[in-house]
Amino acid sequence: MVNKATEMKSITARHSQPSGNFTKAVAAVVWKDVRAEFRSRELFSAMLVFSLLIILIFNFALELDIKTRQSVTSGVLWATFAFAGTLGLNRSMAIEKDRGCLDGLLLAPVDRSAIYFGKMISNLTFMLIVEIIVLPIYSVLYNVNLFQPGLLLVILLGSIGYVAVGTLLAAMSVQTRTRDILLPILLFPVVIPVLLAAVKASEGFLIGADFAEILLPLNLLIAYDIIFIALAFMVFDNVVEE
Amino acid sequence: MITVKKLVKRFGLKTVLRGVDFEVQPGEFVALLGPNGAGKTTFLRILATLSRPSLGEVNIAGYKLPHQAAQVRARLGVVSHLPLLYGDLTAEENLRFYGRMYNIPNIEARITEVLEMVGLEARRRDLVRTFSRGMQQRLAIGRAVLHDPDVVLFDEPYTGLDQDASSMLDEVLKTVAAEGRTVVMTSHDLARAEDLATRFDILSRGVVSASASRRELRKTNLLTFYKQALAG
Numbered sequence: 001m002v003n004k005a006t007e008m009k010s011i012t013a014r015h016s017q018p019s020g021n022f023t024k025a026v027a028a029v030v031w032k033d034v035r036a037e038f039r040s041r042e043l044f045s046a047m048l049v050f051s052l053l054i055i056l057i058f059n060f061a062l063e064l065d066i067k068t069r070q071s072v073t074s075g076v077l078w079a080t081f082a083f084a085g086t087l088g089l090n091r092s093m094a095i096e097k098d099r100g101c102l103d104g105l106l107l108a109p110v111d112r113s114a115i116y117f118g119k120m121i122s123n124l125t126f127m128l129i130v131e132i133i134v135l136p137i138y139s140v141l142y143n144v145n146l147f148q149p150g151l152l153l154v155i156l157l158g159s160i161g162y163v164a165v166g167t168l169l170a171a172m173s174v175q176t177r178t179r180d181i182l183l184p185i186l187l188f189p190v191v192i193p194v195l196l197a198a199v200k201a202s203e204g205f206l207i208g209a210d211f212a213e214i215l216l217p218l219n220l221l222i223a224y225d226i227i228f229i230a231l232a233f234m235v236f237d238n239v240v241e242e
Numbered sequence: 243m244i245t246v247k248k249l250v251k252r253f254g255l256k257t258v259l260r261g262v263d264f265e266v267q268p269g270e271f272v273a274l275l276g277p278n279g280a281g282k283t284t285f286l287r288i289l290a291t292l293s294r295p296s297l298g299e300v301n302i303a304g305y306k307l308p309h310q311a312a313q314v315r316a317r318l319g320v321v322s323h324l325p326l327l328y329g330d331l332t333a334e335e336n337l338r339f340y341g342r343m344y345n346i347p348n349i350e351a352r353i354t355e356v357l358e359m360v361g362l363e364a365r366r367r368d369l370v371r372t373f374s375r376g377m378q379q380r381l382a383i384g385r386a387v388l389h390d391p392d393v394v395l396f397d398e399p400y401t402g403l404d405q406d407a408s409s410m411l412d413e414v415l416k417t418v419a420a421e422g423r424t425v426v427m428t429s430h431d432l433a434r435a436e437d438l439a440t441r442f443d444i445l446s447r448g449v450v451s452a453s454a455s456r457r458e459l460r461k462t463n464l465l466t467f468y469k470q471a472l473a474g
Contacts, residue, residue: 021345032328100325
């Protein structure tokens, strides 16, 4: 076994090439996360079951008329996405930490922000899949039409902002012994602007408000997304290094 | 290949490394020995670019840390007591993932070559979580040498392995060293270190307190040398 390998040493040229590897590394991290999750389904199923339980509990707890349903929908939806998202973010980083894989990622000769973007894109993918499943079920249970292009745009922008800051803070909290409770404590105060803007914009689309009224929270969402992604890009290296 | 001068590492008020001087020539196999808490893992994590030095100089393959960390990582392989592998991916998927992260050309041929080297070719499509601890550790070595690094760092690679698995790991480690790589290994197992290494450094109380080559140890044995270094 060993001798054969030694004989074969010069078969392939194989020095790694550290430059120009950013997008390839981002794609590799996304591919790895999706592939592993497709097999285990532990992150996705936890998020989905938790989301469905929340909307069911709200459905039974709030016996509402049609008009009131529309006014509470944005709040219930974003509370559901935020809590389920925390579960996913925690688990996504815990998988890296438990078997030392985070060190494996950090040892790669790539800009470490590539690891952040890879994890962020895969977290966003899982969150959007859960949302795609939750939305029609919510529509049926609450008898509310959620399939409006404007509302779907808000959900996308809100999810991006939430996952952008959540992935960064999950990378920070996973290094601690109290990671499970630390992430929500760190995340929710920071992500309040995103959630408030998302709730306001969603509500605007649901009650059919003027676009001028919705524009402010929509612009805030876009601004928060850009700021959080830029901030994470700048500090991720320092967050993950000892 | 590796030059470390007056390396200091502090965690808050606690100083773990107190001015380590360390040098390794190309192709050397250095065993870094010492009691628990001596700072071996911290030292190796600094060499691996996973931790920043508080003070001092670290130079690997002509590149300075921490400023040229990416260049160092391209020439470095690391094996720790954790496998750094994903249980829900197969052996070849794990190597393919790391191959993409290292931007390795001709990756499929290299995966086959590495799996044959560590004796896991027949299990290439099995999930890593079904592997024994010894098989995971051999695959971890395959992962570490996938990009053909000049330097390989082993941090307690025998932790948790039974006798058979340790013997198989010996063979893989000898292959890695025989390929002309520079190797630094921390270990508590003096017998294995004596069998594999060409030089022995003792890290005690945050400094390298003694160093001897295999030739210099001919008159005595490693255990005596180790005890004397700790006592001094």
